[in-house]
Amino acid sequence: MIAWWGPPVDETQLEHDHGNTIDERWSDEDAPARLWIYEVGGVPIGFGESYLIDHHTEYAERLATSNAIGVDYAIGEPAERGRGHGRRLVTLLISAGFAEHCTADKAVVVPKAANAASRATCESAGLHLVEQRPLQDEYPRGGDSAIYALSRVRFETQARLSSRSADRA
Ligand SMILES: CC(C)(COP(=O)(O)OP(=O)(O)OC[C@H]1O[C@@H](n2cnc3c(N)ncnc32)[C@H](O)[C@@H]1OP(=O)(O)O)[C@@H](O)C(=O)NCCC(=O)NCCS
Secondary structure: HHHHHHHOOOHHHHHHHHHHHHHHOOOOOOOOEEEEEEHEEEEEEEEEEEHHHHHHHHHHHHOOOEEEEEEEEEEOHHOOOOHHHHHHHHHHHHHHHHHOOOOEEEEEEOOOOOHHHHHHHHHOOOOOOOOOOOEEOOOOOOOOOEEEEEEEHHHHHHHHHHHHHHHHH
């Protein structure tokens, strides 16, 4: 977790860095993002955010993308990893991002290339690798980032197929 998200911060720092986003009080300087807690049986075990990448102008330029939603995620309880929660969380975040940003035609997710668990989770959620290259200002510094994408059309097809097979089960 620390390797890919950075060291823990205290509440004062959290309020300073993310207070407006947590309270959904975005000023002109803030890039809006919706923050989510992922719960299982009422117990919070994960965290995610969904946003329109176009609202984050410099990031959109670095990615050379437009009309895309982005998501970031973590399963914070190590004991809960490897049980399918990561794939479900990514799918839920993409669904929420598409529902909120109707003009977006794709989801773009950008783990570090060395983050094997996150890359496998992207692939498991149906995203495909577009390119791998260094991306400025990505945490942690250094190393390539792996840029994954999934079109809205394909996401919706996947959702229909998986609900049909759930109905048959
Ligand atoms: C990435 C993360 C969310 C995955 O969560 P998870 O609950 O373990 O993921 P899942 O159990 O849904 O597994 C999804 C896929 O990844 C694979 N996988 C999980 N951990 C893996 C690992 N360490 N190495 C390789 N593959 C891995 C699983 O086998 C599964 O593949 P499958 O569907 O083909 O069987 C979790 O490891 C995490 O929170 N990591 C720290 C934070 C982080 O890196 N966030 C992403 C930043 S971009």
